[in-house]
Amino acid sequence: MVEEDTPGYLRIGEVSRRTGVSPELLRAWEQRYGLLRPGRSPGGFRLYGGSDLARVATMQHLLADGLSAAEAARLAQAPDQTRPDPPIGLSHREAGERLSAAMAAFDAGRAHAVLDAHLAAYSVSTTLRELLLPYLHDLGERWQNGSATVGQEHFATSLLRGRLLGLTRAWDAGRGARVLLACAPGELHDLPLLAFGIAMRDLGWRVTYLGQDTPVSTLAEAARDLDPDLVVVSAHSSTVFAAAREQLRALAAGYRVAIAGAGSTPKHARAIGAELLLGDPVAAAATVR
Numbered sequence: 001m002v003e004e005d006t007p008g009y010l011r012i013g014e015v016s017r018r019t020g021v022s023p024e025l026l027r028a029w030e031q032r033y034g035l036l037r038p039g040r041s042p043g044g045f046r047l048y049g050g051s052d053l054a055r056v057a058t059m060q061h062l063l064a065d066g067l068s069a070a071e072a073a074r075l076a077q078a079p080d081q082t083r084p085d086p087p088i089g090l091s092h093r094e095a096g097e098r099l100s101a102a103m104a105a106f107d108a109g110r111a112h113a114v115l116d117a118h119l120a121a122y123s124v125s126t127t128l129r130e131l132l133l134p135y136l137h138d139l140g141e142r143w144q145n146g147s148a149t150v151g152q153e154h155f156a157t158s159l160l161r162g163r164l165l166g167l168t169r170a171w172d173a174g175r176g177a178r179v180l181l182a183c184a185p186g187e188l189h190d191l192p193l194l195a196f197g198i199a200m201r202d203l204g205w206r207v208t209y210l211g212q213d214t215p216v217s218t219l220a221e222a223a224r225d226l227d228p229d230l231v232v233v234s235a236h237s238s239t240v241f242a243a244a245r246e247q248l249r250a251l252a253a254g255y256r257v258a259i260a261g262a263g264s265t266p267k268h269a270r271a272i273g274a275e276l277l278l279g280d281p282v283a284a285a286a287t288v289r
Helices: 012-019 023-033 050-064 069-077 092-104 108-121 124-144 150-166 191-202 216-226 238-243 245-252 266-272 281-287
Strands: 178-183 206-209 230-234 257-260
Touching: 012 023, 012 050, 023 050, 023 069, 050 069, 050 108, 092 108, 092 124, 092 150, 108 124, 108 150, 124 150, 124 191, 124 281, 150 191, 178 191, 178 216, 191 206, 191 230, 191 257, 191 281, 216 230, 216 245, 238 245, 238 266, 245 257, 245 266, 257 266
Parallel strands: 178 206, 178 230, 230 257
Antiparallel strands: none
């Protein structure tokens, strides 16, 4: 028997939230292929660990490559010495080192295994704050000083964007206040905004995300349809906010607007009539009323 509060063990709903796979499909994979191998709590609930998350992630990648479900399940369960399942409970530093090494080697399997194990051992917000955001900060510095290649940066960004999008499943459900998120016109750096949205969801907000390079007119249309409690616009470059200042100021006249990202400054916030969100995405989410 496994106690329900044992660190690293999850109920099926949380496995679904972290992987983006519905509980019904997870149960089907467990029953048909033996992909998941849960323990049981004293109350009879199935509890899943890091190895289950790793197999689900591998199954998803193999299905995306065009394999049949049966073949993908077989390969996901096959012994693979090149893709070990990191133990649950790795320290943040150890996980960060393993993630960095995997990304530098273009090893998607190892990178996903590190992420799966960390998500099994810690909450989503903790994984964002202690693993993903520090890794992205370090990657940006290494890219600027030339110790990380453009290829490595693109590979890591693409992989992490996919993982973050997988955590957005049903983030607009519930009855909480609604936040409308968008990257400013011309802005393609959306990882921080995705992380912010996930952190907001964990705080009880409903999240609607419009994506990269969103025209302010499109954002205004969505705001009229949704009547959100907060609109957040993100940009990596301050010139983006300067170019869209008048349109954003018109939007802020009718809605509560905040700006975020490396390009946001107090000067832009004052000119637009918006709030300024400071700090990393998880910290910024915690400051929102």
